[in-house]
Amino acid sequence: MAVESFFWWTEEQKELSNRLEKFVESNIELADKTYWAKEYPHEIMNQISQLGLMGVAVPKEYGGIGLGSTGCCIVAEQLGRLPGVGNLFVISMLAGLHQLLKFGAKEQKERWLPQIAAGKTLGTICITEPFAGSDASNINTTAELVDGHWVINGKKRMISAAGIATRYLVYARTKKDDSDLEYTNITAFMIEKGTPGFHVEKINSLIGYDNIPNGYLDFEDVVVPDENRIGGIGSGWEVMMSGLNFERLIAAAVVSGSMIDTIKFLLHYTDRRVQFKQKISMFSNIQMDIADFIAKSNMVRLYTFYTAAELDKNIKIRMDKSSIAKLYSTEWASALGLKGIQIMGGDGLTKFYPVERTLRESKIGEIVAGTNEVQKLIVYRTAMANRKNYKYPYRIVMDPEMNIPVQSAKESQFRDIEINAENILKVLADDYRCNPGLCMTINDLMACTNGKKAAIIQAVKELDEMQLVYVYKSEKGAASMVKANYEGLRKAFPREYYQWFPKGYDGDKLF
Numbered sequence: 476m477a478v479e480s481f482f483w484w485t486e487e488q489k490e491l492s493n494r495l496e497k498f499v500e501s502n503i504e505l506a507d508k509t510y511w512a513k514e515y516p517h518e519i520m521n522q523i524s525q526l527g528l529m530g531v532a533v534p535k536e537y538g539g540i541g542l543g544s545t546g547c548c549i550v551a552e553q554l555g556r557l558p559g560v561g562n563l564f565v566i567s568m569l570a571g572l573h574q575l576l577k578f579g580a581k582e583q584k585e586r587w588l589p590q591i592a593a594g595k596t597l598g599t600i601c602i603t604e605p606f607a608g609s610d611a612s613n614i615n616t617t618a619e620l621v622d623g624h625w626v627i628n629g630k631k632r633m634i635s636a637a638g639i640a641t642r643y644l645v646y647a648r649t650k651k652d653d654s655d656l657e658y659t660n661i662t663a664f665m666i667e668k669g670t671p672g673f674h675v676e677k678i679n680s681l682i683g684y685d686n687i688p689n690g691y692l693d694f695e696d697v698v699v700p701d702e703n704r705i706g707g708i709g710s711g712w713e714v715m716m717s718g719l720n721f722e723r724l725i726a727a728a729v730v731s732g733s734m735i736d737t738i739k740f741l742l743h744y745t746d747r748r749v750q751f752k753q754k755i756s757m758f759s760n761i762q763m764d765i766a767d768f769i770a771k772s773n774m775v776r777l778y779t780f781y782t783a784a785e786l787d788k789n790i791k792i793r794m795d796k797s798s799i800a801k802l803y804s805t806e807w808a809s810a811l812g813l814k815g816i817q818i819m820g821g822d823g824l825t826k827f828y829p830v831e832r833t834l835r836e837s838k839i840g841e842i843v844a845g846t847n848e849v850q851k852l853i854v855y856r857t858a859m860a861n862r863k864n865y866k867y868p869y870r871i872v873m874d875p876e877m878n879i880p881v882q883s884a885k886e887s888q889f890r891d892i893e894i895n896a897e898n899i900l901k902v903l904a905d906d907y908r909c910n911p912g913l914c915m916t917i918n919d920l921m922a923c924t925n926g927k928k929a930a931i932i933q934a935v936k937e938l939d940e941m942q943l944v945y946v947y948k949s950e951k952g953a954a955s956m957v958k959a960n961y962e963g964l965r966k967a968f969p970r971e972y973y974q975w976f977p978k979g980y981d982g983d984k985l986f
Contacts, residue, residue, distance in 0.1 A: 481780055488545055491531070495553035498526070502557060510558035510832075513685050515639055519560055524594020528554075528564075532572060537588035543787040544721070548728035548780060555732030558832060559686045562839075563597075565725050566635045566687075570598020570644045571665055571705065573721040574714050578663075578706040587642070587665070599640040600722070601631040601692060602715065608633075609849050611715065612658055616694060618647035625649075625664065625704065627697040630676065635843075637690035638675040641668045644718075645694075646711050661711030665703045672697040683835035720794050722844045723801035724786075727779045730804040730840055734772045734811055737833045741765055741815050744828070748819075755818070764814055771807040775800065795857035798850040801840070806847060808837035870923075871909040878975065880909045887923040894930040896937040903944065903959040904967030908975070914947055914956035938963065 480489045502519050509516040523529060532547040533539025540546060547568060555561030572591060575584055590596045607613040616629025627647055634643075642665060649662040666673060676691040706714040742765065745756035755761055779800045785792050812834025816823030823830050841847045858865050869882040889905070892898045902923055906915055915923075920931045935957050938944040943963035947956040959967060 481777075483784055484545065484549075485542075488542055488549060491540075491542065491546060492549050492553060495528075495550060498522070499553055499556050502560075506557040506560055510686050511826075515686055515688065516557075516560055516563070519557065520563060520597070521594075523554070523560075523564065527592065527594070529567065529594040530588075530592025532568070532576075533588050533592040534576075537584060537592055539588065539592040544724065544783040545780065545787050547725050548783045551725045551728040552732040552776075555729035556736045558829075559684070561729040561732060562684070562687060562836070563636065565722065565729050566600070567591075567598045567640070568722075568725060570600050570640065570642055572598075574644060574663065574705050574718045577717055578710075578714050582702065583665075583705070596641045597636060597639060598642040598644065599634055599636040600718065601634055601643050601645040603633040604629065604631055609846050611845075612661070612712065614646055614648055614661065616645070616647045618649045618662055618664065618699075620649070620701075620708075623701060625699045625701065627664065627666070627694045627699055629694050631692040631694075633679070633689060633843075634692055635684070635687055635689050637678065637688050637692060639688055642666075643668070643673075643692070644705070646715055649708055649711075658712045659709045661715065662708050663705040663711045663714040664699050665705055666697065666699055670697055670699070681839065683832070683837075683839045716794070719844055720792075720797045721786075723797040723850070724779060724782060726840060726844055727775065727797075727800035727804040728783075730808045730837060731772065731776045731779060733833055733836065734768070734775075734804070734808050737808075737811055737815060737830055738765065738768055738772060740829060741818060744819060744822070748822075761818055764818060768807070768811045768814070771803070771811075775804045775807060779804065793857050793861070795854045798845075798853040798857075801844060802847050802850040802854070805837050805840035809834060809841060812837055873908050873975075889923055890925050892924055892926075894924060894926040894934055896934045896941070898924075899931065899934040900938055900943060900959060900963055900967045903957065904964050904972075907959055907964060908973055914945075914958040916956050917954060920957075 480492055484492075502522070506516060506519060509519070527540055528550050530537075530539030531542050531550045532544065533541065535541040542549070551561055551565055551568075554564045571587060575587055579587075587596070591598070602611055602614070604614050604616060606615055614629075616627065616631065618625045618627045627645070629647065631645065645664045645666050646661055647664060648660050650660065672695045674693045674695075676693040678688050678690040681687075681689045742756070745761055745765070746754055748755045782792060782796045782800055785796075812830060812832075815830040816834065819828065819830060822828060825831070845853075869884055870887065871880055872883050872887075873879070874881045887902075889898070889902050899920065902920060903915060906913075917928060917931060917935070920926065920935075921928055924931070932954055935944065935946060935954050938957070939946045939954075943960060943966060945958045945960050946954050949955045964973065
């Protein structure tokens with residue numbers, strides 16, 4: 476196999492990957508030709524549809540293969556080795572498959588899933604607008620309910636497969652309970668090509684998307700029946716985020732496929748390029764560069780398929796997992812393309828070789844489905860929402876015997892002391908010995924003393940009034956963190972209490 480299988484894959488999934496490997500090998504030349512000609516790869520996409528690969532994640536009851544998220548990632552990874560084709564597969568999978576499976580009514584599934592499985596419809600997703608990019612909640616395209624139908628007006632841009640796709644999953648702003656909350660005013664609709672008032676306004680020429688049309692869409696009084704609404708009125712944000720979570724995962728798989736082939740090409744190239752009377756593969760710096768990307772390729776691939784397996788086991792994964800897969804697959808693929816070009820020198824700059832394409836395509840990946848900066852925010856905010864998993868369990872304290880700073884899980888020496896201003900000042904001053912640049916939170920003081928919150932806040936208030944502490948207050952004006960100031964430190968303990976010198980320093984000889 477050109478692409479290694481994982482031990483948890485079923486025999487059916489392994490067979491699918493093997494079959495796709497042969498498909499890629501037999502179509503790589505045609506894919507290159509269409510990419511060079513900047514033509515949509517109709518013939519290859521038709522073959523993919525005839526093989527039923529568009530239905531890889533569609534349940535068997537609807538005519539699909541039923542191999543879930545893992546199967547979808549397997550197909551995406553292998554097709555990612557064909558210029559443009561892998562991206563087209565991902566784009567189509569985004570346009571309603573996951574959303575239909577999770578939010579669609581029975582009638583909607585019966586209507587669209589068999590079409591998707593049979594490859595009779597190519598889809599795309601429509602979120603981005605002139606005023607809404609990373610700020611996806613700021614969409615201005617509107618949907619108004621009139622006589623049981625929705626009338627949609629507005630524009631969408633940066634839409635991949637614009638004009639080629641036959642189904643468009645469109646997010647529009649609606650009213651719900653007369654609320655103006657941006658997250659409760661979005662609704663998802665499936666709109667089909669040919670609907671009156673629905674037009675392609677412009678086709679962009681994008682870096683990396685040489686044979687994939689990308690453009691603007693215009694909606695002028697587009698009438699859409701209510702049965703084309705996916706999910707509840709006003710629940711579009713939930714539909715969107717769930718879809719993007721799936722999108723980021725299979726997008727990472729596409730990038731994984733292209734990374735694998737790029738690494739193989741670099742190994743092929745460096746073993747045949749002679750400079751300074753030796754193969755450049757003998758240069759240790761080039762060996763280390765390629766080794767770095769082999770490691771990164773393996774890591775992102777493992778993470779992507781492990782996350783897909785969790786989805787298939789109906790394990791509720793955190794949103795940050797797909798974000799991490801998308802973030803590092805695209806960043807590392809971009810770095811691989813950039814470094815690969817540098818390794819190849821002038822040859823890397825020519826389109827005769829596939830490495831420069833890796834750079835251009837992966838750069839798109841760093842922006843679509845939410846920029847990588849947005850992915851980092853998702854990772855951070857998810858961590859904060861699960862703060863207990865990241866809570867530091869120790870205190871940095873001075874060991875009384877060795878007089879060295881240590882991490883400790885033991886109870887504080889100040890536990891169960893009387894809560895008053897004088898004692899709280901001592902706790903703050905003692906913390907200064909190891910943490911001179913940090914404040915203590917009210918919760919830190921509670922954990923340290925086992926004291927009541929109200930009593931601690933009162934003591935801090937008194938210290939503040941005596942100008943012995945610095946108090947950091949929340950937006951609501953409540954004391955959030957506190958630290959002894961210089962006067963407070965002098966009042967709490969003598970100067971010698973704070974002194975500390977490592978071995979080899981004679982404190983008596985220091986001024």
